[in-house]
Amino acid sequence: MAFISRARRAFTGPFPPCSYLASIRLSSTLTSPKLFISGLSRETTDEQFQEAFYPFGRIVEAKVVRDRATGRSKGFGFVTYTSIEEAEKAREEMNAKFLHGWVIFVDPAKPREYRPPPHRLESGPSETGFRTNKTVGWCGYNST
Helix, strand or coil: CHHHHHHHHHHHCCCCHHHHHHHHHCCCCCCCCEEEEECCCCCCCHHHHHHHHHHHCCEEEEEEEECCCCCCEEEEEEEEECCHHHHHHHHHHHCCEEECCEEEEEEECCCCCCCCCCCCCCCCCCCCCCCCCCCCCCCCCCCC
């Protein structure tokens, strides 16, 4: 019985776990008016996204990131406000809230890190005059 009582206190404790985790996420301060929003529904459009964040200030840009090949949402996006104060207000009000049935998280956007271009193998003719095929395995027809 004592074990069950301790287990219940661990989960209900003096603070709900969700609000505690949300407060940890809010502890860092903003240095730019750009926010990173994760946990978006795959059906959220740019217009719906902008509409959800509009009440907190003037938006410079609100964009849901999409897959280049399929055009589907990747489940995250960016919102840029005109000032850091507006961004902070939006972060406080929208973090860990529901948007189109999904819980979203609002964090400061980090600057994009430099990634060197991918290393390309030489695709021109070799010294024998033929191109080399980089395919592993046999894909042809077996006549036996």
